Amino acid sequence: MADTERKSPGDEDFPGTKQTGEDICPTCNGSGTLANKPCPDCGGSGTITVIVGDA
Numbered sequence: 044m045a046d047t048e049r050k051s052p053g054d055e056d057f058p059g060t061k062q063t064g065e066d067i068c069p070t071c072n073g074s075g076t077l078a079n080k081p082c083p084d085c086g087g088s089g090t091i092t093v094i095v096g097d098a
Contacts, residue, residue: 044057049086051084051085051086051088051091051092052083052084052086052091053069053070053082053084053085053091054070054091054092054093054095055091055092055093056092056094057092058092061096062091062094062095062096062097063092063093063094063095063096064092064093064095065090065091065092065093066089066091066092066093067089067090067091068084068085068088068089068090069084069091070083070084071084071085071089072084073089073090074089074090075087075089076078080097
């Protein structure tokens with residue numbers, strides 16, 4: 044499974060799904076790390092997938 048097909052705990056839907064977009068992870072403020080470890084919500088990417096439409 045490609046990274047773009049994985050859903051991180053902070054994602055509202057799977058990446059690439061219609062009516063979704065990327066946003067900065069509010070847990071790590073986009074750094075990708077929390078307490079010198081990968082952020083548990085974004086998986087270390089610094090971004091999460093959010094629903095931007097009326098899906």
